[in-house]
Amino acid sequence: MVTGSGTPSMKDVAAHARVSLGTVSNVLNRPELVSERTRKRVLAAIAELGFVRNESARQLRGGGSRTLAYVVLDAANPFFTDVARGVQDAADAAGLALFLCNSGEDQERQAAYLDLLEQQRVEGVLITPVDAADPRITALARRGTPVVIVDRAAGPEHCSVTVDDQLGGDLAVTHLLDSGHRRIAFVGGPRSIGQVGDRITGAERAIERAGAGELTVLETARLDVAQGRRAGERIAGLPAAHRPTAAFCANDLLALGLLQQMVRLGLRVPEDVAIVGYDDIEFAEAAAVPLTSVAQPRHRLGRTAAELLLAEARSPESHEHQQVMFAPELVVRASTRMGSAVRSTTVA
């Protein structure tokens, strides 16, 4: 039975319950100060009017926003959604709400989100930036909003959490070398992507350390399934004597495309070509030949990032920025397991 015109305010509630404004506020914020009788009356009025607290006013007066945001590069990428889950868990534990913002790799949209979030006075911002060196981010932090960089290296003026991509490349190639492979292809690109470069560096490091094997880089234009298929064609087209016996792909999409093309062209995996992917996405295991892949501790990445953020938000003065780097892990499956009972394919 709403009588007023717009949305009811605390003043309306107060009038309806024949009580002062302050009392309504007390019922909401410190109910133990209010007598049972009036508290009930106020709650009844709230229910009857359908009163909903105006967060803007509340926040304006004093309280923080109890909200944090994760500005993500690509909301459709499972990597980021897993990280987000980690963030969510930490936020839940701290009683904060999490907003996800999708920049979609668009610098402009990212900037718009950062502006909005700062204007909203969120407690803190997690971000996987479009451009790691965006000065706006540093400016945001300097003006007092805690910021943590996720999955990108950051200078000493920020906290950041990353995964060691060189180690990942090293693990993958060491595994292939241990399995007896000597002609190894790296599939991925463009090289200008920091992570691709690091994985190549790690791969080369492994070969150097082993003092055996050679790495051929097949650079791709993107990191998607179609490019993986094309790389597969190129590999299959080589004479068997020169053909790499193993491929290390910069991510699982490439690896799946490559695998698909191998199956199509009648090459067996892993007998003719062994494949290692990167990211250990959900479908790596579901592939026709389950895919060996380098797994990143995504959930942990997100949780740690959020914890760093909360620490900074809690004590901005004493906070010291940290750059945390996690180690990836190799998950071995059939795509590199020689002589396993699993048979490859008989497909039209």
Next chain:
Amino acid sequence: MVTGSGTPSMKDVAAHARVSLGTVSNVLNRPELVSERTRKRVLAAIAELGFVRNESARQLRGGGSRTLAYVVLDAANPFFTDVARGVQDAADAAGLALFLCNSGEDQERQAAYLDLLEQQRVEGVLITPVDAADPRITALARRGTPVVIVDRAAGPEHCSVTVDDQLGGDLAVTHLLDSGHRRIAFVGGPRSIGQVGDRITGAERAIERAGAGELTVLETARLDVAQGRRAGERIAGLPAAHRPTAAFCANDLLALGLLQQMVRLGLRVPEDVAIVGYDDIEFAEAAAVPLTSVAQPRHRLGRTAAELLLAEARSPESHEHQQVMFAPELVVRASTRMGSAVRSTTVA
């Protein structure tokens, strides 16, 4: 050169620029009213102090929030991320920012988000609810926040956008019947999920209309890859004479699991068993045998939902709720393409 202690306010800017508060506001909101000279001075002061507008105060005073939110069931599900992209596009076009909120199928978290969003006075809420019949959602709408239900049917008190699952099931099974299959398995469950039930209904409808074929339902506990593998075992275990020659899976995850198991057990796809999935996820095409699947117009779903929301937000009085239902499309690929005869790729 920040002199004050906390974050600077418009008052600080005004003092710094030796101008009145109102003038600073004018510079920000109606710059054409301010002379070139003072405008520059104010902008300089803003830059020097690092002033950032307090959105709470702005909103409190009058402006709307220029923000809308999509409360999603599972941010890791590509279906929802594609829908979200559609929403994002519509929001961008309207100059609104979009926040993604992940309920993670958790009723409580969903409720918390709804409360928060209402308190923030967002312009509107898009939601794929955990429980389609949650009274909180109706209450939210009744109190004046525009709400659109996404991918779930809604009563006449809400706008909603859905995809016709019965039609989807019909399309899939009609295609299989047309390809000559008579013993068809439906893989999916639990049946209590509305969409699963509808897809079965559609499948049965197709068989009834054709007056040929029979449908066996293999009910699963969940809609994931592992359950697909198990269904695969069951199907492969049947004597060839009784074995279904085709399987229609309630989603692509099941279909991929099934496909993987077929390959493992040496059954050929589609020669021994044809497979149709549902959702047309990114990996359907990347599978060892590219998967025929029922595609939903996800992007369009999101865009339409957002447009309905904006229409309601713009004119709450004259708005009439609409329940929009889109038609899915069958995407035919190798997993049902016998020999090389059939060429079609997309059928309405």
Next chain:
DNA sequence: CGTCTTTGATGAAACGTTTCAAATAGTGAG
């Protein structure tokens, strides 16, 4: 040189909370 306009700048009143000092009502002791 007054009077009108136009242009720019100002000050104060909201917006809906929270907070806190002060007022009031109860209560048990003396």
Next chain:
DNA sequence: CTCACTATTTGAAACGTTTCATCAAAGACG
């Protein structure tokens, strides 16, 4: 019956904007 407390309730200030009615200054015009 009064006092000293304690338990409740109240009223007003403050938070940072936007808006709007005024005000002041400066030309334009007769």
